Amino acid sequence: EKQKLIEEVHALVTVRDAKHTNFVEFRNFKIVYRRYAGLYFCICVDVNDNNLAYLEAIHNFVEVLNEFFHNVCELDLVFNFYKVYSVVDEMFLAGEIRETSQIKVLKQLTTLTSLE
């Protein structure tokens, strides 16, 4: 079922080119997405939420990823998917934004990796 969801979202988002807005309606929610090279980062939020703020959140997240992996590329994300998850956990939890300061997040992550 998760796969079905992923396919649906994929179909919705990939057909949109640069001329379209970054927001798309999906079931009862809306998807805010941003495209970075070959990757689409999508966040699914309520219809009432502030679109622009979540665009910023996506960008924040990508910046953290960049810092963490030192110029991240797609392969980094694939090979280290569990680390990506830990970054997600640092920044978002239970559907809300948790920490916005990149410095703090990065510090946290370095400590975590040293534990392993």
Next chain:
Amino acid sequence: MSNPIRLRDLIRQIRSAKTAAEERAVVQKECAYIRDAFRDEDNTWRCRNVAKLLYVSLLGYPAHFGQLECLKLIASARFTDKRIGYLGAMLLLDERQDIHVLITNSLKNDLNHSNQYIAGLALCALGSICSPEMSRDLGGEVEKLMKSSNPFLKKKAVLCAVRIIRKVPEQFDVFQNSIRSLLSEKNHGVLLTAIALIIEMCQQNSQALQIFRKLVPNLVRILKNLIMSGYSPEHDVSGISDPFLQVQLLRLMRILGRNDLEASETMNDILAQVSTNTENSKNVGNAILYETVLTIMDIKSESGLRVLAVNILGRFLLNNDKNIRYVALNTLLRVVHADHSAVQRHRATIVECLKDADVSIKRRAMELCFALINSNNIRTMINEMITFLATCEPEFRADCTSNMFLAMERFSPSKRWHVDQMIRVLTTAGNSVRDDIVSSLISIISSTSELHGYTAQQLYKIIRNDITQQPLVQVASWTLGEFGDLFVSGQYQHPDDNEHVQASEDEIVGVLEKILNWSICTVVTREYAINALMKLSTRFPSCSDRIQSVMTVYACNMNLELQTRAVEYTSLFTKHNPIRPSIVERMPVLVSNAASNTANEETSYEPEESPSFNGQNHSVQSTNPSEHVDDLFKMLDETPQTNGRTDSNTHSNILDLLNSGSPQVSSSSNPLEDILFGDDLSKNESMNGSNSTIPSMKVIDKNGLLIVFQFEKQDSILVIHLHATNSTSIPLKNFTFKAAVPKTFNLELLPPNSTTIPANNSGDVRQIIKISNPNKDKLRMRIKLSYSSNDFQVNDEAELNTFPEQCYT
């Protein structure tokens, strides 16, 4: 067993597979290996195996056999194991699995662990996959962690609390007390999460709203500090300090300030400050401004602030970034009903947005345009909308056309312009208009008698060249059928442009025949054409032979509807030739008010056209009930009241009725048919001199008081029985009724049976009025009534002109 391959190698292997089949083979081999490893209970490589399993599940392959392994990993002492274990749990398990309850114990232990990172892991997992049972069990632990001094843990704990409350709203009490202390934290992250928690609480629980309203001054202070306190490199994004926190604060303020005057007042200043100080060159600033606008709109702010908000939205519209324009259009749509005039200023920009490439922007711009139409700008706006209609996507067209008609009904400056524009719309959008628009257009045309010839000419000009747009052709055939003779004789108000077209009777008949014969036209259109031809047979006597031969041809047509009509019309020519003129004479003004519904009972006869009649009965009742009344009783002075029917409710009702009532599509064109024959049969009835009952007439229906006249003729005296009922819950006392008639009548008013009308329709007051009409003039009456309701005196008077004809013939 040899060492399992490393995660990295597995990934490399999978990615290097060139076809899907190859990839599947690799994955299956690895999964089989992993399954064996799990069975062997080997601890050393378990975490690596689980990691590989997780990767494979990310790709979409089933991995449920790994769930139990995750549990074992969580229970182990090593940090890496735990990490992978929790990750696996979060990915593979959700509330629907039963296994996840087993994690509860491990979670509990880990939450109390001294190592903050482990506790953090546990909190993460809890936050992601919490279920109601788990929340109840672990709520207390989470709350304890919220109070801990470690901000890292605090943040996670608070967000866990958010999820817990979402799942189990009763847990609210547990967390309530700790909230206030959280707000005084300096740490932005904690603040952010605390506010999220408060928002969640307020959304669930209105009690919380009361409690947290007291915190509004605190929030205002925090926001002020944020804006003022200069540069803080940690949380800053492009020069604006912690926009996420600002946005959350604004959101919370919005929720707290809704419907609460006091809270809103405290917020006014800070909102104004934020709006003016935030720079809007980057997306971040815009995000904050947008949130501010939303907040201003929702709380009870003062009007200056609202104007400021609308101006901000207007600035957004001019921005090049389409995201921002989209967002602005969306919000303006919500605002326009409240603050109409402020939005009008930006009308030009909105019209520009109609031409944008993005579909969603176009749609919103279209809806906004319709909301903004008023009597001043209707001409320009309709022009714009017609250009838009020509280029827009098909799915918009139906909406666009219906909205345009609505707008034109309400605001059109002159009838002629109205008719012109409607014709333009039909020519452009043609086949995507809704069904009821044809009938409404027809009723409008028929109600403006001075335009009859003019309309006929315009329509003829269009359809002689192009008959692809079905609704247009339908309207045109009807008009030509009714008013073709006016057109041909040239006695009408000529249009100002030079394209004056004159047609002869033959040409008109030729066009109608072309429509009839062309198989691309729908059956409905052809029915309209055949009716029109019939009408023209009397109006254009020279063509009547030609028309008769057409009818005979169609009497053998494959389509049942057409054949029926053709056969009937042929019989009109042959057997019933004498009554043909009276049947097809000009229709009286089509009216659309739903007044005399009782008239419909009169028309329940026609066995010959019963298949189409049932559908017709329904639609007639809602669209043209008084058509029947008109034709049966020749009442001509009701004013056309087209306003009541043009709200979208009626449209959808009519659509439903038309859809449900007609497996035959022909219901919409039946009014013509049925009225022709209705007229015929009623004439037969009255010629037989049968004492057909005169329909009752509703005189007044106001404030719960309903007065109905029922008529009875005794020799030459008309006896009116007056029934007065009261549907309010208060009885109406001292009810008196007075009536006056013109001098040529004699009126006798007998005393009523009581002067108190009981409440809730439980009884009525009757009174008898006798009128004698020696000169057989049209009956008119002026009535005056007075009553008292709860000691409140009400006087009312009315003039009645619309008595059924049989009252005085």
